[in-house]
Amino acid sequence: MYNFGDVPDDFITKRHMIFNRTLWKIFQQFGWEKVLEGFEVGTEAFTYETFKYRLDDAVKTAKKVISGDFEFPEKLISYTLFPPGGFIRSDLQQGSMKLMYGESVDVSYIAIWDLEQTIYSILNAHLEDGIPVDWYLLGPEDEILERRHMKTGVKLKDMPKKNKGRDFNNLGKKITEILKDLRNERTPEFSSSTYMVGLTWASHAAHLPFIFSYYEALARLWDLLAAKKNTGLEGFAYVPASPTIQMLAYMSRPDYIIKSAGLLSDHKMYIIGLEEQNRDFLLENLPEDYDLFINEKWHEGLPWPYQTVNVQTPYEKMKKKNAWKHAQTNNTFEWNYSHPENFIKLEDLGMDLDQVMNGVFLDINHSIEPNSVNLKDKMISTGCGQFTEFI
Structure with missing residues (x-):
């Protein structure tokens, strides 16, 4: 059995093991080399396939719900684009997503590679009138990550390393200055839409699929939002956050879970x-x-x-x-x-x-x-x- 002290001190999200419980379990039983093996073998292939399947299905299911293909949409749980690969009762999707994110919005979810503090992947998704319509994923070898910031000259992929104080708000603003241009190139029809980035660490993105209780998954989102307060290091942030998300983020853990479950599943449980x-x-x-x-x-x-x-x-x-x-x-x-x-x-x-x-x-x-x-x-x-x- 391995101890917390056996985790290398230069592993930046070491303190997040307090709530990244699947990562903590695998480390406790098998040690650091096993953690590294999981990162190297599983992160790209496993995480990409998980999100690709879920995001494709989110778009297809939304179209079928709108066209009336499902007799009981209130009995159907569908995947979400925001957050990627999440879950929502399909009849609540349009209203809840508009309340939380707005009428027309792009969100680019940034996964920061814990080991090197570089951008590992960018998953961009678009909602129109609360309905998922489009998404794309940039992996660690994508040439887009080589783009440089116009003022600082720093490559997009290296921005987290240069981020003093690990301030996600400041980092998100700088990343937006590059990615907003990319959005306007790829989908000029959405150039006037709201643009947000969501920042987290790759270790969290890779382990979210192993949370099998919907209520526990919502609780994990609170843990990430409150990570700086509880561990001293940011876990997740939207930049900028909508008023509804800001309100939720300031709630206590129990209140956040209950309010979020109400918005997304009418408080019902999904395994x-x-x-x-x-x-x-x-x-x-x-x-x-x-x-x-x-x-x-x-x-x-x-x-x-x-x-x-x-x-x-x-x-x-x-x-x-x-x-x-x-x-x-x-x-x-x-x-x-x-x-x-x-x-x-x-x-x-x-x-x-x-x-x-x-x-x-x-x-x-x-x-x-x-x-x-x-x-x-x-x-x-x-x-x-x-x-x-x-x-």
Whole structure:
């Protein structure tokens, strides 16, 4: 078992392991070399395929919802462009996306490579009247990343390295000055649309697909937004953030989860799946990751929404004097859930692993205590997007 002190100090997002719990687990069990292997083998192939599938499906599903192809859009969870590969109840998409992002908007999501502090990828997506219409992805070898800032002469890919104080707001403004020109070149019809960038670290983008509870995924977004306050290093930021997103970001963790779940799923729970091709990739290339992130997770179970909202986080403890020093040998990152023995298990759903990995939409929310209802009676649909099956 490895300790927090064994993580190299020059790994810039070291302190984020307090909440990047899948990365922390793989490190604890297998050490730093295994973490590096995951970055090198999995980040590009796995992350690209995950987002490509989900974003393509988001656009196709939105078109079908608008044309009335689905009889029960309120029972259908679809992928989102904002944030990429996220989830939303399809009948809420147009209104909620307009409220959170605006009428016509481009957002470029920047993944910063933790190891070198360079831009690893840029995923740009466009919403028109709250509906996803277009996206593209620039990888680490794309020539666009070689473009230089007109005033500073710094290459786009090197901007995070030159960002004093790791200030995402300042970095986002400078990146926008290059990417806005690119947007106007590629899609001049959107040149008057709002433009935003979303900045995060590649280690977080790579591990988000392993969060299988929708409520836990929303909680992780709060962890990222509040990372500077809780760990001293930025985790995620929109530049500029819309008024609605600013309001959400200032909420407490429980309030943020509840408000976001209301906007995106009417407070209902979605068990997030993982595409078959991605599971196969893990089994073939990173079998230890598959066992830890999927098999062990489902042996342990998923928190009910009630448990996610009421968890005792390690943040306050880590703010105490010498807390990080103490963590070097004691790994004091406890997330204390009430009655974890009551987590949602496969048998509670009457499903096997392959079935649950398609995704399950449940009519339960944060006010329902664990095991107080029969989950088999609360199923709304399975799957996601175009391939949803209504129950």
